Amino acid sequence: AQTVTQSQPEMSVQEAETVTLSCTYDTSESDYYLFWYKQPPSRQMILVIRQEAYKQQNATENRFSVNFQKAAKSFSLKISDSQLGDAAMYFCAYRSYRGSSNTGKLIFGQGTTLQVKP
């Protein structure tokens, strides 16, 4: 069975600085997707960024980028130029490629709460 681990329950960053959130996962599969979701306080969870395992290039979305190390099974999220609106809980998630077109099941990590200091 696949597992996802986020070992940092809480992180903080100064506004305008860069922060990296860590995520490791365990799987025997070769094809899968990895995601970072953001859950702001009292607001809906939204997708931040997605990485396909077969792609060597790291995904980027504006100030958000990932460092995907397939051999190490590591998938970290880097937030550049942090803003107050980035304060949220961030979840790393895994989806198997096989069979997932029917189910789309996600396996989540424990979450990391990010505090942004003005």
Added chain:
Amino acid sequence: DVKVTQSSRYLVKRTGEKVFLECVQDMDHENMFWYRQDPGLGLRLIYFSYDVKMKEKGDIPEGYSVSREKKERFSLILESASTNQTSMYLCASRRQLGAQETQYFGPGTRLLVL
């Protein structure tokens, strides 16, 4: 924009009560999911449905059941609520086009069982 709504943001129920949590999505998505979110545990899948009247157990289905009579609506039922079911419940939906499709989440229902 995809919209996933949940019937209540906050609920307080008593032990033994039957509880219904409703989720509605407006994008004609085939797949729908119910998760519970607990501190330090992340999100865990309770049940999911890949089409009307189709359901499958997730990782923690004990004490829960679901109903999907219409494509847009997915209900989570706690047959006899217990205090260990106090949690945040999140609904999600997704198109069944391919593995790359994103899940869209509702705002969550925070349930307190006394």
